[in-house]
Amino acid sequence: MKPMKKTKLLEKLRYLPLIFMGIFFVYFAFNFRELSVNDILNYTPSNYFLAGVIMVSFFAIKSISVVIPLTLLYISSSIIFSWYWAIIVNLIGLFVSMTIPYYIGKFSGKDVVDKLMSKYPKINKVNDIKVKNQWAFVFIVKILGFIPNDVSSIALGSLNTDYKAFIISSVLAKTPMMLAKTLIGANINQPGSKGFKVAILISILVFIFTVVIYWKNKDINK
Known part of the structure; x- marks a missing residue:
């Protein structure tokens, strides 16, 4: 195979993960739009270890289907496991659900971003803000939540964000709300319990913290 043809083939192959993700999205959008907690519970075995593996697998599927809400998975874990094991499973799930789209973006999206930056110089402003403080940039993008979690992970991967900064800031941004929703799920039948009140307080x-972050970082928000 000639070098030129080989290069073009490799360029086309780079888009396969995004194409696969698009197919997954359409499939789940049409077939699992009304996925419920009970549906997820029906898929999980009684063995706790296997149930944990299945739940983390759901987080992985969520990361490439986009349409499955994280809240649904948080609450399902809180029903299957005791609250502290549910938190551990959900943390692992968060890690997986953000890592997969990040690397899809890093592998498939960089060429697209480079072309857009050359065509639309203003996009470089986003990259400039990211370069100044990647940790803060990722944290703000994730905690504000204006962009769906999976889509923002793809975008941050395509912008060649440092993975360590990405994953730590992302998990830190998403963990408080994950804790709240997990505790709400664990105490859903006891709305007056201490755990439920702690969840509401979180x-x-x-x-409040998100509102403060929003107003203190207007440049990034723009």
């Missing part, structure tokens, strides 16, 4: 504090 949710309120996260909301």
